[in-house]
Amino acid sequence: MNNKNSEKLKKIKNKLIAKKKLIISQLQKFAKKNKKIKDDFRTEFPDIGDHQDENADEVSEYENKLSVEHELENELKNIEGALKKTSENTYDICSACGEKINPKRLEVMPEATLCVKCSERKK
Numbered sequence: 001m002n003n004k005n006s007e008k009l010k011k012i013k014n015k016l017i018a019k020k021k022l023i024i025s026q027l028q029k030f031a032k033k034n035k036k037i038k039d040d041f042r043t044e045f046p047d048i049g050d051h052q053d054e055n056a057d058e059v060s061e062y063e064n065k066l067s068v069e070h071e072l073e074n075e076l077k078n079i080e081g082a083l084k085k086t087s088e089n090t091y092d093i094c095s096a097c098g099e100k101i102n103p104k105r106l107e108v109m110p111e112a113t114l115c116v117k118c119s120e121r122k123k
């Protein structure tokens with residue numbers, strides 16, 4: 001690999017690490033880190049009060065948080081995967097089909113580990 005490429009990769013890595021930190025801090029606002037599983041967070045279930053109305057609110061709030069939590073965790077997983085690929089020098093290679101990922105796609109979505117075709121197929 002030439003110097004220009006490794007410079008670029010370093011920048012991508014920094015971008016990914018910054019994004020990862022941001023997501024973790026977002027998660028920590030409402031979820032407890034699971035110490036047993038790396039990068040897994042648990043949304044805390046609210047204290048259930050005595051009032052039926054309040055409970056319904058708390059439960060729906062909990063459900064909202066849970067879906068945000070899963071979204072953020074998913075993103076975190078993608079970032080981890082992309083980071084792993086940067087250290088394996090396979091960063092721009094699609095994890096599913098082995099084709100090169102469009103550099104433009106990686107520019108807007110540095111955590112992408114799949115090419116456009118494969119990620120469309122996954123949906």
Ligand SMILES: [Zn+2]
Pocket residue numbers: 094095096097098099114115116117118119
């Ligand atoms: Zn692919």
